[in-house]
Amino acid sequence: MRINLGYVAMSTIIKDCSPSKTVTVKSLEKIEDKEAKLFKLRSIAKANIQNTQRLFYHNKAHDIKVYRLTSKLIPLATHSITDEWDWFEDVRDDLKSLGEYAKENRFRISAHPDHFTLLNSPREEVLSASLKDLEYHYKVFKGMELDSSAKLVLHIGGGYKNKDKAIERFVSNFKALPQHLKNIIILENDDKTYTALEVLNICKKLKVPMVLDIHHHWCNNNGEDLLDLLEEIFETWMHESVPPKIHISSPKDDKSFRSHADDIEAKALLKFLNKAKVLDADFDAMIEAKNKDRALLNLMKDLSTVPEVKIIDQATIEY
DNA sequence: ACCTGTCAAGTCTGG
DNA sequence: CCAGACTTGACAGGT
Secondary structure, eight states: OEEEEEEESOOSSSSSOOSOOOOOHHHHHHOOOHHHHHHHHHHHHHHHHHHHHHHHHHHHHTTOOEEEEOTTSSTTTTSGGGTTOOHHHHHHHHHHHHHHHHHHTTOEEEEOOOTTOOTTOSOHHHHHHHHHHHHHHHHHHHHTTOOTTSEEEEEOOOOTTOHHHHHHHHHHHHHTSOHHHHTTEEEEOOSSSOOHHHHHHHHHHHTOOEEEEHHHHHHSOSSOOHHHHHHHHHHTTTTOSSOOEEEEOOBSOSTTTTSBOSSOOHHHHHHHHHHHTTTOOOEEEEEOOTTHHHHHHHHHHHHTTOTTOEEEETTEEEO
C-alpha cells in the first residue's frame, strides 16, 4: 500500500511564511478611515495567500501532495467587524491562481474549521455561526476553483450531557445543510467525546467519508480494535476520487497524552501500518506535529531505515 | 531583537 | 452564574 504524507497549514522550515497573519479587532477599530481599514484587511489576506503559494512551491519541491489550508487565510472573515468587506472580490484573482497551481500539481487540499464550529450545538447562535464558518471555508475552496475532492474536516461536537440526543441533533442538522457543504464535509473521531466507532456509524448513516485519527483513538475508545473498524472506515471513501485520509500524531508525554508531540514516533506508526497492510489500501496521512513539515521529513528519515518500507519519493512510502 | 499578556468564536468542570 | 482549563499561532505593546 502507498501512503502520502502531508502537514498542516504552516512550515517550520520556510521562515517568515505564515499563511495565518491576522489583525486584532481592537487594533482594527482604532483605524478610523474606512479605506485604511479595508487596506489593512486586504493586505493581510493577500500576504496570507502569497505565503500559501510559497508553501505550495515548497511542497512541490519536497513531493508533498497532501496539505491542510489554514482556516485563518482571510483575517476576521466571519467576524461581524468585516461585514462591510467583500473579501472574495478583493482576493478573487489571488485565490484563483493559488488554486490553479494546486490543481496543476494534483495537491490534495483540505481544511479543518476550528473547534467553535459545531453542527450539534443546542444553541441557535452557535449553529448559525458555524454555518457561516462552513460557508467561508467553502468560498475559499470555490475561489480556488477546487472540486469536491477538497474536504472540510469536522468533529461531531460536544456531548451536552446526552450523547444520543447530541448525535441526533448532529444528524438532523447535517441533513439540513446545503448540498455544496454536504459534498465536502468529512468527519473525524475526537480525543474526548466521539469515538472512532461512533463516528463511523454516523458516517455510514450520512454517507460521508470518515477521517480516522489514530492518536484520538488511543485517547478515546471503548476497547475497539482499529483493525476491526479500518476496512469499514476506508469503505466510507468508496465513492470519492481521492484516497482515504487518516491523521497521525504522537502524544507529547504520559502526563499530557492528548497533546501533540514535536515529531512523530515511527514505531507507533509502523505498528499501525503492520495492522493495516492486510487491507492493502492506499491512503493519505496528515502529520499533526509541532514541527509540521519538519516532522514529516524527520519521519521519512526514520522510515527510510526500516526494511519493510519502500521510499517512493520525499513524502511517499510503500509498505 | 526579544518578551509577555492577550486574542472572535465553545464546551466542560468545578465552585 | 462565573472563572478557569483546554490549546495555539500571532498580535501588540513594551523593553
